[in-house]
Amino acid sequence: MMLSAVLSVVGLFWLAKAEDAYPYAANQTCPGKAWLADATEFRFSDGPNAPVKPLRTFESGYDFPYVVRLQEKLQKGQKIYFSGKFTSDAEHTRFFFLSQTNGKLEYDTGAIPLHIDVRMGTEVVLNAAKDGKWGSETQLKHKFYPNDLFEIHVEIADGRFDIYLNKVYAGTYLFLMPSDIIDHIRVQDGVELNELRVVGRYIITPFSTELNGNHLNLHDRIHIEADMWPMGAGKDDAVFDIKLLNEKDDVLFFFTVFFENEIVIRNSLINGEWGEDEWEGGFPFSRTASFSLEIVNGDDGLKVIVDGTDFTTFKHRTANPDDAYKKIELSQYFLPTVLEVCH
Numbered sequence: 609m610m611l612s613a614v615l616s617v618v619g620l621f622w623l624a625k626a627e628d629a630y631p632y633a634a635n636q637t638c639p640g641k642a643w644l645a646d647a648t649e650f651r652f653s654d655g656p657n658a659p660v661k662p663l664r665t666f667e668s669g670y671d672f673p674y675v676v677r678l679q680e681k682l683q684k685g686q687k688i689y690f691s692g693k694f695t696s697d698a699e700h701t702r703f704f705f706l707s708q709t710n711g712k713l714e715y716d717t718g719a720i721p722l723h724i725d726v727r728m729g730t731e732v733v734l735n736a737a738k739d740g741k742w743g744s745e746t747q748l749k750h751k752f753y754p755n756d757l758f759e760i761h762v763e764i765a766d767g768r769f770d771i772y773l774n775k776v777y778a779g780t781y782l783f784l785m786p787s788d789i790i791d792h793i794r795v796q797d798g799v800e801l802n803e804l805r806v807v808g809r810y811i812i813t814p815f816s817t818e819l820n821g822n823h824l825n826l827h828d829r830i831h832i833e834a835d836m837w838p839m840g841a842g843k844d845d846a847v848f849d850i851k852l853l854n855e856k857d858d859v860l861f862f863f864t865v866f867f868e869n870e871i872v873i874r875n876s877l878i879n880g881e882w883g884e885d886e887w888e889g890g891f892p893f894s895r896t897a898s899f900s901l902e903i904v905n906g907d908d909g910l911k912v913i914v915d916g917t918d919f920t921t922f923k924h925r926t927a928n929p930d931d932a933y934k935k936i937e938l939s940q941y942f943l944p945t946v947l948e949v950c951h
Contacts, residue, residue: 630665630711632658633676633793634805637831638950643820645947647812650820662804673796675711676804681788685810687945688762688793691803698754698798701726711792721785722769726752732773734781748779775897808833808945815938820949824933830903833946836895848942853935860926860933861910867895876925889920905929
């Protein structure tokens with residue numbers, strides 16, 4: 609075989625021979641430099657991010673699993689995101705959250721604080737193992753099938769893992785051991801992963817802070833991921849909004865979601881006067897599903913993307929879009945877990 613062909617094949621896999629051979633999991637959505645929101649403010653991330661799409665790992669005796677190391681201990685509010693497609697011959701696909709096993713399935717030497725077993729056409733089963741012994745299973749009544757596209761999110765909560773299947777809350781698995789001992793994640797059997805990342809924090813709303821570098825640069829991208837507020841939790845729980853403000857606290861972009869009327873209104877409030885409402889584009893949100901939203905500071909306007917689909921472009925209502933957007937505010941009545949500003 610020619611050397612170029614060998615290198616091409618090797619490039620599809622991560623050759624794992626020791627613990628430090630496993631690649632890191634992505635810990636942000638932005639591909640490069642970014643500002644990441646904690647509970648109340650931003651912090652700067654300057655290092656190169658691991659790829660969101662993981663490589664398979666070559667291991668003797670296994671069908672090229674995906675194995676990644678965590679860059680830091682898991683914290684409450686973080687989410688582990690998986691997305692991809694089950695293969696046509698999938699029977700069950702397994703997601704292992706491992707501790708002190710060097711990324712391998714060594715049940716007797718380490719622990720499995722969480723195991724997700726997707727059993728095609730029947731159910732999703734949650735479990736954990738310690739000292740070589742499995743705990744009690746929890747069944748989630750959600751059916752996946754071969755060739756299905758999927759999204760699985762695991763959120764670290766108080767004493768439990770909250771599981772979201774295709775963006776909808778599906779159930780909980782109580783900790784049998786702390787989540788912060790997890791050091792590797794392993795996915796195998798009948799799956800093609802497009803995404804594996806460990807991101808987010810609980811962001812306390814209402815949230816208000818200055819943007820990175822004191823303004824949003826032209827072509828910067830704001831990335832938000834959020835869950836919905838539980839229905840009936842407050843009298844105004846059918847509304848949430850996102851605002852971008854200038855240095856005088858004029859609202860240059862007012863993005864408001866009304867669930868009762870299923871409408872999204874965009875406007876501005878400058879010098880105490882409202883501009884003209886914009887509401888075209890339909891209603892891409894659901895009371896029962898999480899969502900992702902991006903705001904791109906383009907040359908002609910703020911482009912809004914919801915769940916990967918272009919939603920609208922709001923023409924700038926400022927003469928200086930490369931310097932005017934100074935602050936971001938998030939209202940109550942939704943639960944943002946990821947807020948990043950990508951350069």
